[in-house]
Amino acid sequence: MELRHLRYFEAVATELNFSRAAERLHIAQPPLSRQIRQLEDELGAELIDRTARPLRLTPAGRFLLEQATQLLARVREVGDATRRIARGQRAWFGIGFVPSTLYGVLPELIQRFRAGQPDVDVGLSELTTVQQRDALKARRIDVGFGRLVLDDPELTGEVILQEAMVAALPAGHALLKRKRLSLALLAAEPLILYPARPRPSYADQVLAVFRAQGLSPTIAMEANELQTTIGLVAAGIGLALVPESVQRLHRDDVRYRPLAEAGAVSPVIMNFRTGDDAPTLAAFRRLVRGVLAEASRR
Known part of the structure; x- marks a missing residue:
């Protein structure tokens, strides 16, 4: 066709x-x-x-x-x-992102960048962090937001946030009686792992958090989409560890609890080509610093 x-x-x-x-x-x-x-x-x-x-x-x-x-x-x-x-009438700026970053600061960044750069066409691409690496090197995007460190001299990564993980549980679950949940308690429950593929991914960060405590969780199911994961939690299939910004996805049948362990975090990393001095990228990076500074003062 x-x-x-x-x-x-x-x-x-x-x-x-x-x-x-x-x-x-x-x-x-x-x-x-x-x-x-x-x-x-x-x-x-x-x-x-x-x-x-x-x-x-x-x-x-x-x-x-x-x-x-x-x-x-x-x-x-x-x-x-x-x-x-x-014709030189407009510039183009490509942004890659993993889905979970859309629940945090990224929507505000995109909105404010578009408002401040009316002569720039902004392209958005949902890509895994590894796919972002290839897209950056091929110049299909200009900046990417992921959660994995890319060990590549052609790319520069800046950690813009260290986002705490929280437990997502179905409404009515017995563990909701507690204000904070330890990883030991969660390891005894069926866990929904996200994403199932491709790997490495956020799923490996979740597993690493358990391993750091000497724990091996029971994987009840693996899902590829964050929305699917939350739906499975609501259905009572298991619990899930998600970035705390996901709490903005309000559902009456899902509740969230912080973890007792302070080190259970997932970074949000902004990646771009090393040495890229394009004015649009420089403007975007300034905006990121400004928005994060404002957020820290709230």
């Missing part, structure tokens, strides 16, 4: 008429019909009910139209932004 297939299908699906769609696309009707048939054959699904008058989309066709509209809109946005950048 290629972009032209989606463009042709979008035209036919919105016009519900092959002749009008062909005129809109500036092509003849027979090749357009062949392209739609080719798309249906590739997907193994009928997209248009040709027996109906006027033409009607099938359920599969309605789904594809919704998805194709979103994809093509994004492609047009990328094309427009690329042309603006090529």
Whole structure:
């Protein structure tokens, strides 16, 4: 399935008429019909009910139209932004992040950076810390926020936060009677480990916290997404150790408790290319320092 297939299908699906769609696309009707048939054959699904008058989309066709509209809109946005950048009208700044950092200071940083740099297009990419390393070196992003130290001379990492871990428990759990929970108590409970892959990741930091106390937790299940992990906690499958900022994800069926051990932390690390003196990166780093200084005074 290629972009032209989606463009042709979008035209036919919105016009519900092959002749009008062909005129809109500036092509003849027979090749357009062949392209739609080719798309249906590739997907193994009928997209248009040709027996109906006027033409009607099938359920599969309605789904594809919704998805194709979103994809093509994004492609047009990328094309427009690329042309603006090529003409020197705008700069582009790419930010990579692991999902758990979105519960902390990162949203404020993005919001304030966009407001203060109106001539800069900000691109956001959800990437693991290891993926951020590759994206930085390939210049697909300009800065990354992760939780792992990247031992690479081409990259510089700054620890901007040491975030405490907290225990997430289902509402009504017996341990909620305590104000703080020791890792020894948690090791006796089934644990949901996040993320399951790829590794190394935050999951290895959680395991290291237990190992530092000579403990080996019982892994009840591994999940790839943070939201899934919290949902499994709510379902009573097990407990989880998550960064404290995740508490902003309010759910009536999940409660959080701090840990008794002070050393149970996970860093938030800002990575960028070593020696990168781009003005946009310098402005972003100044903003990070300012926002963190404000937060420390609150």
